[in-house]
Amino acid sequence: MVYIGEDREDYIIKSIVMRMLPPREINKMARVTITRPELYESDGSPVPGGPRDPHFGAIEPGEICPVCGNTREHCPGHFGRLELARPVIVPYYSDHIYYMLQATCRVCGRLLLPQEKIDRYKIILKKLKKRWPLLAEAFLKEVRKEAAATMECPHCKSRQFKIRYIRPILFYEERPEGETRLTPIDIRERLEAIRDDELELLGMDPEKNRPEWAVISTLPVPPLAVRPPITLETGLKSEDDLTHALVEIIRQNKRLSNLIESSAPETMIEDAWLALQFVIAAYIDNELPNIYPLTHKSQRMMKTLAQRLKGKEGRLRGNLSGKRVNFSSRTVISPDPNIGINEVGVPVEVAKVLTFPMRVTPYNIEEARRYVLNGPYKWPGATFVYKKRTGKQIDLRFQRNYKQLAESLEVGDIVERHMIDGDVVLFNRQPSLHRMSILAHKVRVMPYKTFRLNPLVCPPYNADFDGDEMNLHLMRSQEARAEAEELLLVEKHIRTPRYGGPIIGGRQDYVSGAYLLTVKNRLLTEKEVIDLLGAAGYKGELPEPAILAPRKLWTGKQIVSLFLPDDFNYTGRAKINSGPLACDSIDCLHDSYIAINRGKLLIGVFDKAAIGAEVPENVLHKIALEYGDAKARELLDTMYKMFIRMLDLRGLTISLSDIDIPREAREEIQKLIREAKTEIEKLISDYRAGRLEPIPGRTLEETLEQKIIGRLNSLFSEAGKTATKYMDPFNDVFVMAKTGARGSEVNITQMVALLGQQVVRGKRVSRGFRTRTLAHFKPGDLSPEAKGFVKGNFRYGLRPTEVFFHAAAGREGLVDTAVKTSQSGYMQRRLMNAEQDLYVAYDGTVRDSYGHLVQVRYGEDGADPMATYHGKAVNVDRLIEMYGEIRESTNHR
Amino acid sequence: MPSKTRSKKRIDYRILEHELVPQHRVLSFEEAVEVLKRLGVKPHQLPRISINDPVVRLLGAKPGDIIEIKRRSPTAGEATYYRIVVVF
Numbered sequence: 001m002v003y004i005g006e007d008r009e010d011y012i013i014k015s016i017v018m019r020m021l022p023p024r025e026i027n028k029m030a031r032v033t034i035t036r037p038e039l040y041e042s043d044g045s046p047v048p049g050g051p052r053d054p055h056f057g058a059i060e061p062g063e064i065c066p067v068c069g070n071t072r073e074h075c076p077g078h079f080g081r082l083e084l085a086r087p088v089i090v091p092y093y094s095d096h097i098y099y100m101l102q103a104t105c106r107v108c109g110r111l112l113l114p115q116e117k118i119d120r121y122k123i124i125l126k127k128l129k130k131r132w133p134l135l136a137e138a139f140l141k142e143v144r145k146e147a148a149a150t151m152e153c154p155h156c157k158s159r160q161f162k163i164r165y166i167r168p169i170l171f172y173e174e175r176p177e178g179e180t181r182l183t184p185i186d187i188r189e190r191l192e193a194i195r196d197d198e199l200e201l202l203g204m205d206p207e208k209n210r211p212e213w214a215v216i217s218t219l220p221v222p223p224l225a226v227r228p229p230i231t232l233e234t235g236l237k238s239e240d241d242l243t244h245a246l247v248e249i250i251r252q253n254k255r256l257s258n259l260i261e262s263s264a265p266e267t268m269i270e271d272a273w274l275a276l277q278f279v280i281a282a283y284i285d286n287e288l289p290n291i292y293p294l295t296h297k298s299q300r301m302m303k304t305l306a307q308r309l310k311g312k313e314g315r316l317r318g319n320l321s322g323k324r325v326n327f328s329s330r331t332v333i334s335p336d337p338n339i340g341i342n343e344v345g346v347p348v349e350v351a352k353v354l355t356f357p358m359r360v361t362p363y364n365i366e367e368a369r370r371y372v373l374n375g376p377y378k379w380p381g382a383t384f385v386y387k388k389r390t391g392k393q394i395d396l397r398f399q400r401n402y403k404q405l406a407e408s409l410e411v412g413d414i415v416e417r418h419m420i421d422g423d424v425v426l427f428n429r430q431p432s433l434h435r436m437s438i439l440a441h442k443v444r445v446m447p448y449k450t451f452r453l454n455p456l457v458c459p460p461y462n463a464d465f466d467g468d469e470m471n472l473h474l475m476r477s478q479e480a481r482a483e484a485e486e487l488l489l490v491e492k493h494i495r496t497p498r499y500g501g502p503i504i505g506g507r508q509d510y511v512s513g514a515y516l517l518t519v520k521n522r523l524l525t526e527k528e529v530i531d532l533l534g535a536a537g538y539k540g541e542l543p544e545p546a547i548l549a550p551r552k553l554w555t556g557k558q559i560v561s562l563f564l565p566d567d568f569n570y571t572g573r574a575k576i577n578s579g580p581l582a583c584d585s586i587d588c589l590h591d592s593y594i595a596i597n598r599g600k601l602l603i604g605v606f607d608k609a610a611i612g613a614e615v616p617e618n619v620l621h622k623i624a625l626e627y628g629d630a631k632a633r634e635l636l637d638t639m640y641k642m643f644i645r646m647l648d649l650r651g652l653t654i655s656l657s658d659i660d661i662p663r664e665a666r667e668e669i670q671k672l673i674r675e676a677k678t679e680i681e682k683l684i685s686d687y688r689a690g691r692l693e694p695i696p697g698r699t700l701e702e703t704l705e706q707k708i709i710g711r712l713n714s715l716f717s718e719a720g721k722t723a724t725k726y727m728d729p730f731n732d733v734f735v736m737a738k739t740g741a742r743g744s745e746v747n748i749t750q751m752v753a754l755l756g757q758q759v760v761r762g763k764r765v766s767r768g769f770r771t772r773t774l775a776h777f778k779p780g781d782l783s784p785e786a787k788g789f790v791k792g793n794f795r796y797g798l799r800p801t802e803v804f805f806h807a808a809a810g811r812e813g814l815v816d817t818a819v820k821t822s823q824s825g826y827m828q829r830r831l832m833n834a835e836q837d838l839y840v841a842y843d844g845t846v847r848d849s850y851g852h853l854v855q856v857r858y859g860e861d862g863a864d865p866m867a868t869y870h871g872k873a874v875n876v877d878r879l880i881e882m883y884g885e886i887r888e889s890t891n892h893r
Numbered sequence: 894m895p896s897k898t899r900s901k902k903r904i905d906y907r908i909l910e911h912e913l914v915p916q917h918r919v920l921s922f923e924e925a926v927e928v929l930k931r932l933g934v935k936p937h938q939l940p941r942i943s944i945n946d947p948v949v950r951l952l953g954a955k956p957g958d959i960i961e962i963k964r965r966s967p968t969a970g971e972a973t974y975y976r977i978v979v980v981f
Contacts, residue, residue: 131937138981843933852938853975861969871968 019205020093020213026220030081031055031067034221037250039239051246052239056080056224077223082250084217085257086273087184091168091281091288093214098165100191100202100211101182103147106173107158109193111201112150113143121201140203168288169277184277188215219280221246241302245283245294252276327354328473333429335465336452337644340637341504342490344427344441345452346472348379351419351445354474355383360413371417372396372406379445384416385409419443419474424481426473426488427451429461433828436460436496436503440488456510456636457490459613460503491633494624497866502621502632505613506640511741512652512732513643514560514606515576520591522556523547528649529554535645536638538562556646557601563639565627569881570596570619575609575740594619608740611640616870622878625869658733659751659795665726669719669753673791676715677784680708684782704782709757709764712789716756720749727752755790755798758809764788765805776801904947915964917948920975925959928975942976954978 032055038047046052057077058065065075089097104111111118121143128136151160164172164179171182191211199206227240256272282294285306294302301307309315329350336345360368374381376396385394385405389412399405409415419425423443432438439460446452451470458464475481486492496503506514516522517532524532529542543562547553577583577592586595586603594604596619604610610619624632686692687704694703724745727734733751737743750756758765765788771779777786785791788805792798798806837849844862846855859865861873869875908914920928929936936957942949944956954960958978966972 131935132979135941135979135981142981845932850938851934853932853934853940856932856972856974857969859968860966860972863968873968 017208019208020090020210021220022210022213023216023218026079026081026216026218029079030218030220031078032080034080034082034246034250037247037254039243039247040237051221051243051250052224052229053080056221059224059228075225077225079223080221082219082221082246082253084219084276085253085260086276087188087215087217088219088277088280089169089184089187089215091284094165094168094171096204097187097191097211097214098163098171099144099148100194101163101171101187103144103202104190104194104198105153105156105158106160106190108153108156109190110153110155110195111198112147112153112160114154118198118201125201137203140201143201144203167290168281170290183273184215188212191215219249241304242283244296245279245302245304248294249276249279249283252279325473327476328471329354330469330471332450333453333463333465333468333470334450335455337455337641339444339452339454340442341454341456341633342442343444343454344425344472345444345446345450346419346425347449347451348445348447349449350472351443352377352379352381354419354425354472355416356419356423356474357386357476358415358417360409360411360415362411365409365411368409368413368415368417369406371415372409373402375399375402380418380420382415382417386414386416388412388414419445421445424475424485424489426475426484427453428471428473429463429468430471431825434460436493438488439490439493440484441490456504456506456613456640459505459507460490460493460496491629494629494632494636495621495866497864499616499871500625500865500868501614501616501870502618502624503614504636505615505618505620506608506611506643507613508741509647509652510640510643511608511612511739512736513646514611514640515735515739515741516650516652517556517643517646518560518601518604518606519556520605523553524556524559526552526554529559531649532559532642532645533562536563536642538638559642560606560639561596561600563635564596564599564601564619565623565631566599568596568599568623568627570594570622571881572617572619573609574604575607575612576605576738577609605739606643607738611643612740617878625867652732652735654732654736656795658731659748661723661726661752665722668722672715672718672722673754676711680711680784683707683711687782705764708782708784712757712784716749716754719753720745723749723752751794754793755802755806757784758788758790758805760788760808760812765808774801774804904951906951908947909951914948915962917952918961918963919952919954920959920961924961928959928961932975936977939975939977941979944978944980949978956980 032053033049034051034053035049036047038050039052040050041047046054048054054063054066055078057067058070058072058075059077061072063072065071065078067078068075070076113121121139125136125139125143128139152158153160161176162174163182164174166172171187172179173182191214194202194211196206199209199211202211204211222242227242227246229237229239229243232238252272252275256269256276259269259272278291279294281288281291282302283304286293286302286304287306294304296302307314312318329346331347331350339345358364358368358371368382371380371382372385376383381396383396385396386392387394387408388410394405396402396405421442421444424440425443426438427441428438430437437460439457444452451472453461453463453470455465461470463470475484490504494502494504523546526542526545533542540562543554543558545552546555546558571586572594573584574592574594576590581590581592583590583593586593588603591603591605594606594610595602606619609615612618615621620632620635623635683692683704687700692700692704694700695706698706724734727748729735733743733748735741737745737748760767765773768774772781773786773788777783781787785801788809790798790802790805792802838846838854840858841847844857845853846858848854863873865871869878909917929939932939936959939959942960944950944954949960952960956978960976960978962974962976964972964974
């Protein structure tokens with residue numbers, strides 16, 4: 001009897017050998033032989049010799065195992081066996097069987113190569129295996145190919161025939177008298193004849209495997225613990241899919257042995273034998289090709305052995321590499337622009353559950369006592385105390401006298417204290433596509449029930465606040481927090497390691513606010529300046545006001561400059577630098593070319609191009625590069641707060657009136673539409689009359705289509721220009737689009753002027769009815785309206801047909817994103833698995849886990865992309881700019 | 894050796910002049926030893942190149958030779974790689 005109990009011995013696993021299960025072992029481990037397909041007797045007890053035989057191990061509570069004498073807690077479960085009436089091929093081995101049959105003699109079982117070659121190849125193989133394991137595999141393949149191509153045995157001179165193999169279990173031999181099926185018995189005979197010393201040239205280790213083991217005549221039956229029956233509430237037993245599959249195998253086996261015993265005609269026996277093979281193949285993998293899958297009565301596929309292991313929810317990916325952790329927490333996130341970017345707001349409820357084991361030292365013993373005094377329910381308290389002296393663990397939930405416990409604390413004890421302000425935690429949002437998807441934050445314990453996140457840190461997580469949830473993990477050792485703080489802190493990821501550009505930075509309101517603060521006409525009173533600087537937490541003197549009389553006024557640029565480093569120089573275009581506001585030097589009347597000299601913003605507005613997220617080579621990026629991440633963080637925690645405060649002062653809001661334009665503007669747009677329409681009508685009539693000249697390489701239809709689309713596109717942009725011409729430049733919709741805060745020129749045009757051409761599959765809308773898009777149009781109508789051109793706008797509404805076209809084009813976008821995410825997700829998974837073990841060695845080379853060379857120098861230039869200027873290791877232009885004076889016309893780029 | 898290494902088919906030597914084919918060069922024994930020492934690798938740790946590779950056949954390299962490949966690189970301008978000639 002085996003008893004697995006408390007006093008077991010522990011071993012260290014040195015290696016695992018995977019091999020075929022030898023028949024000897026199958027018999028050795030079997031504790032019961034199965035003969036009957038029935039599960040239970042009529043009285044409900046398990047049938048002896050059935051798939052539920054008690055010898056498979058104890059699984060009911062209180063049941064004593066008849067094999068090992070243990071209850072179900074300690075019974076490991078025992079295998080049984082099923083004697084098959086005829087042998088059967090194991091499906092996953094059949095590819096190897098095929099290779100063996102091809103490469104060996106059908107009569108004498110020798111490898112189909114002359115003796116000298118066999119000897120030579122053995123030596124080569126031995127050498128290759130030592131140094132070039134991958135080459136050894138390729139070599140074996142070549143050997144196999146050469147042997148398979150031999151049509152006469154060099155040893156016994158008998159003729160060989162081609163083998164045909166239909167996955168997963170059928171083999172045929174193409175003999176001159178016709179194709180003959182090879183039964184598992186034939187195959188086993190041939191495999192048995194293969195010599196041990198030739199096996200290694202066939203890719204099999206003779207010390208571990210014998211090829212004939214791939215054909216089994218005893219099927220191992222797994223213990224009940226592997227296929228436990230479940231008891232439903234109704235008291236009915238429901239069996240596992242594996243048990244059902246086994247019952248099916250036993251039935252087929254029984255049928256076959258009955259046929260053999262009653263000496264039925266050979267064809268019937270053959271059929272039953274084949275059926276048994278198929279059932280066993282399905283028992284191993286129900287998704288094999290060319291088999292009849294096992295199903296329930298409801299046609300639902302059974303989950304057999306391979307299905308348990310395969311796929312995302314299978315044993316490997318779902319259970320073995322799927323990790324779960326303690327001391328983690330998940331809740332909705334909400335924005336808090338008042339906390340720092342390195343911080344995260346944590347609800348008190350969470351802080352009281354996630355605890356840190358704090359070792360008591362002479363320096364923190366008073367602090368530790370305070371936590372113990374507060375107990376487990378009052379923050380900041382403690383939940384457990386581990387006494388060093390007694391080795392006891394004290395649960396504060398069952399402790400009345402906190403005071404006594406606090407006094408008894410001594411150096412060396414461990415206090416399991418609540419999470420407190422300043423603790424370093426990991427914060428994560430799925431999908432974790434990046435290393436920036438998990439960053440370290442410092443805790444700020446706050447009331448209410450959401451995690452609070454500075455909106456500046458949204459871009460790395462790709463988070464918004466429409467219900468997103470995030471995960472938080474508390475690290476329970478000093479080493480872990482130190483490592484996280486050094487490597488994963490938010491401020492160390494202002495620049496992305498992908499190309500070195502800033503990934504953290506202003507979005508939306510930060511951009512609008514920065515623009516409105518730094519525009520030329522912004523003059524601030526003393527009160528406003530103090531308010532703004534207060535929001536930023538500025539400490540220091542106010543600068544000399546730009547205007548002294550009749551009252552003191554400061555420009556926004558002056559205020560912003562207070563935060564820039566004194567020796568910081570910068571020139572570059574603002575986002576608004578386009579269209580009528582374009583400039584390419586600091587002689588810019590539109591304030592759209594930024595110049596900072598010695599830390600003073602001289603000209604240009606701050607907008608997305610200066611302070612935005614994911615905009616390489618902007619002001620923030622250069623400060624992070626040249627003054628360090630800490631300085632950039634300081635800017636994000638001070639100057640950026642001012643941008644938001646600027647919006648509080650001025651207000652930023654949009655309404656219908658913002659997308660309304662004067663009557664004459666609307667009439668002008670209508671006129672443009674009419675003009676385009678007549679031109680297109682002309683094109684269509686030319687086409688119908690055969691007067692249209694085709695563009696070279698295009699058909700007449702394509703030419704017409706292209707010309708119409710071209711004209712409609714120019715109409716759209718003309719209409720957009722007309723509309724913006726009439727809009728107030730300080731209209732908030734316009735400000736947001738221009739500065740890159742939100743929306744674009746196209747959005748404005750669609751709201752104010754017209755929606756334009758709706759596109760499905762890259763073409764004008766053309767599908768629906770047979771020769772037209774909708775029943776509202778005549779068959780064959782080629783006019784813009786009939787093919788998805790929308791004249792209406794969001795301000796004044798769309799016509800019914802226009803709504804339909806718009807919806808059709810909108811749906812395409814949704815479908816595309818759904819398809820793209822699944823496909824790119826799978827691609828990324830495969831890339832990650834392929835590359836995860838590569839590393840940069842200390843000599844600068846890139847190696848794989850075998851130490852094989854992948855790159856001679858990391859990235860070929862050895863540069864850390866995070867520290868580069870947008871991928872370039874050295875930026876000469878910037879060096880000149882930093883150390884030379886700003887020239888009259890900085891015309892680089 | 895098993896079949897089909899080095900088919901007899903002639904290769905157009907002009908592939909060496911094609912702009913997408915980087916410059917290949919067979920290292921002398923002394924150079925090869927120096928390269929292996931510099932990279933701190935044993936020959937089997939180098940990336941491989943098949944003896945049936947058209948450029949290798951044109952260069953007439955033998956198994957075990959080390960080939961120096963100078964590629965254009967978007968980051969470093971030019972990058973040098975080393976590959977060892979193998980039979981398959």
